[in-house]
Amino acid sequence: MVNLKAGVALVAALAALVACGGTEKAAETPAAGAPRVLKLWHYEGADSAMGKAWAEAVKQFQVTHPGVTVKFEEKAFEQIRQSAGMILNSDEAPDVMEYNKGNASAGLLSKQGLLTDLTPEVTKRGWDKLLSPSIQTTARYDERGVMGAGKWYGVPNYAEYVMVYYNKDAFKKAGVKVPTTFEEFTAALDTFAKAGTTPLAVGGAEYPAQQIFYQLALSKAQRPWVDAFQLYKGKVDFKGPEFRYAADTLADWVKKGYIGKDSAGIKAEDMGVSFIGGKYPILVSGSWWYGRFASEVKDFEWGSFLWPGNTMSAGSSGNIWVVPESAKNKDLAYDFIDITMKKDIQNLLGNSGGIPVAADTAAITDEKSKELIENFNTLSTSDGLAFYPDWPAPGYYDVLVSGVQNLINGTKTSDQVLDEIAAPYEENLADIGN
Structure with missing residues (x-):
């Protein structure tokens, strides 16, 4: 990130x-x-x-x-x-x-x-x-x-990774169990949406929305694709199954009410505050929120889990x-x-x-912290850290913010957005001689 x-x-x-x-x-x-x-x-x-x-x-x-x-x-x-x-x-x-x-x-x-x-x-x-x-x-x-x-x-x-934070009380009230597969995850989103609750707290004006976009791409990806995209060890097809699925699915989640149409203008801080206030039952973002949620969430029990079904998640040092x-x-x-x-x-x-x-791992005594570190170790030891989507090219952060905002707003098609994020990536490759 x-x-x-x-x-x-x-x-x-x-x-x-x-x-x-x-x-x-x-x-x-x-x-x-x-x-x-x-x-x-x-x-x-x-x-x-x-x-x-x-x-x-x-x-x-x-x-x-x-x-x-x-x-x-x-x-x-x-x-x-x-x-x-x-x-x-x-x-x-x-x-x-x-x-x-x-x-x-x-x-x-x-x-x-x-x-x-x-x-x-x-x-x-x-x-x-x-x-x-x-x-x-x-x-x-x-x-x-x-x-x-x-x-x-x-x-x-320190290290970090993207995970799913959830409101345990909201899950219990809605009769939703912690999902272990991607199909169960989308079923949970659907349950909340059909009950009139937008499930995902999203900050489309900054980094959080592009992390969801990347998590969706990673659900269809293997390590060679990540190495090609991040380390230039191969050619990236922006209209291949990885980014295509991410773009189509994100736009579909907005249509189904899993993501609010107003989230394109929401900043990361406002997203986090909305979860702390209990407005949304789910937030997808990085481990850097963990300590803050631990100190500021007062009105409900919360927890976290790895993005279901993925072998890789956004994360790194x-x-x-x-x-x-x-x-x-x-x-x-x-x-x-x-x-x-x-x-x-x-x-x-x-x-x-x-x-x-x-x-010294034996010195980590806080139970929530142990869970956080164990989930990271699960990713790290299985070669599951996929870095962050804005890393490959200078200025790419803003390119992705704009592209994902267009998907949320419905102002551009998936094809148009994929062309939009492919162009500066290819230009950077040319600049560095790849």
Whole structure:
């Protein structure tokens, strides 16, 4: 994602985690006696698992680096996504920031020379030993900006995947059981729709709707198709059975009342709030919502399950720490990243509803968190992580948002939408020489 995150602004309390003093590297200060500053950006909500873990990492950094001020700036996912290239090419760049992974995001910035090659630090600090091969895919990019090989330009510090969240109380009231097959899933959607309830909370104005589109495509896909689409290891037929089924089915779900016709204009945040408020019984999105639902859903019992019938789902490492090439305090950035990879920080992340990449699994005691991590492991160990649909080409996120909105609104046919999303993909292949 997306994967791609909800664009949630961070609360001021985290921004206030600031301290002053000196570090063991104080001799490297840019001016005699001048205090050093670690400029940090990320866009995780303060109540999210990652937000809690990174807040603790900031505290530990302050203890181990007395004399360094941590300047944390509130950002939103969309804000960073839209302006990263311009900001990182200026003196305003942070020292370390969370950034979206994939060819169209971190890959593009690495190709443009805007990110620091972290390979020496990865080897020196042993981060490569902590991360499984599948998680490392989104950290490494070749000279074309294609993920999976080449130098390390980012460090994943958590994992994520797309799942189905559901309102247990609403399911019980409607007499719907948790589906284990795709046919049972659509039957559940139909039961709610016929009872006058729109079953799916959908945010068509941002990433969530395209994730449903991708899940539908993956229901007809095998690993070679994903590798062709994401890693350019073959030709993709946009009117083949995968994308054809996704487009036709999504449009059909709108007609059947499974997806609201007004959802094309709904943003991810509003989608999440509507589920929290009990308006919709089902929400399809990423594990990054897990911690927030755990803390904010008060009026009903909820749970989650993998998209029924699929052998693959959208998912990967989470977003990655990157160090801009123009960063002024790279050594401090490396130290901060190192702290976020420590077992106690990773364990905190896991017990707060996140998916750690370097935790002690025996230390994860929260039952809901165990379920979340077990479902991820089911995908990860069976080669079921299919990355996110907006990754393959620069600007592809907006292309997919527009295409899926057209399907929801009924303003374009499936053929027209598939042509619309195929064109920039093919143009990107030509640009990189594939």
